[in-house]
């Protein structure tokens with residue numbers, strides 16, 4: 149049997165902080181399963197690309213790029229590969245109540261070619277069903293996330309991903325993250341810094357465990 153293809157897509161500008169750690173834990177869970185896997189890790193902020201440019205090459209009658217992204221930049225090939233993956237984990241911090249612009253841009257490019265507007269055919273033309281997960285880290289608490297309505301803002305991202313790839317995305321939130329290693333260097337005393345440090349020591353390891361378990365269970369489900 150061919151190796152299962154897993155993509156780990158980091159939509160955080162930071163490669164070693166909260167979101168990246170969650171994604172690494174997820175990848176660890178994937179690798180722990182006794183299954184042949186090929187794991188590709190991508191940092192979106194290393195790549196030069198934009199969101200959808202509305203070139204509409206993916207919708208052109210008899211066009212060479214019909215049903216795939218026809219705009220050429222650093223992610224063109226990656227978009228193609230991700231659509232054939234078995235499991236994809238997307239990670240993002242919350243920036244101003246939403247996922248980062250980089251991840252959003254990547255998703256626009258990923259979703260749009262697979263939604264078609266032919267009257268008598270299926271609207272979704274993704275080549276296969278793909279299991280997806282979102283691992284999202286944020287500064288605020290769970291209660292503040294709900295009261296600020298982040299989850300409402302976030303739900304179209306889940307809906308479009310589920311619609312295009314056929315499985316409802318899994319989601320894991322990580323709250324009240326440690327934003328800096330050394331809070332003394334930054335103006336941040338509006339936050340309960342001691343509380344954040346304690347949470348980082350007690351809750352964050354559990355969040356990593358949960359991400360590990362998610363990776364393990366998703367790759368097992370894909371067999």
Ligand SMILES: Cc1cc2nc3c(=O)[nH]c(=O)nc-3n(C[C@H](O)[C@H](O)[C@H](O)COP(=O)(O)O)c2cc1C
Pocket residue numbers: 160161162165166167168240241242243244245246285286287288325326327
């Ligand atoms: C530009 C910017 C905007 C942010 N906006 C929010 C926000 O609206 N809500 C929130 O809870 N955290 C916000 N944060 C904090 C990050 O989401 C949080 O620290 C996250 O865990 C960072 O992820 P990372 O460690 O992977 O980079 C913001 C951070 C930055 C830099």
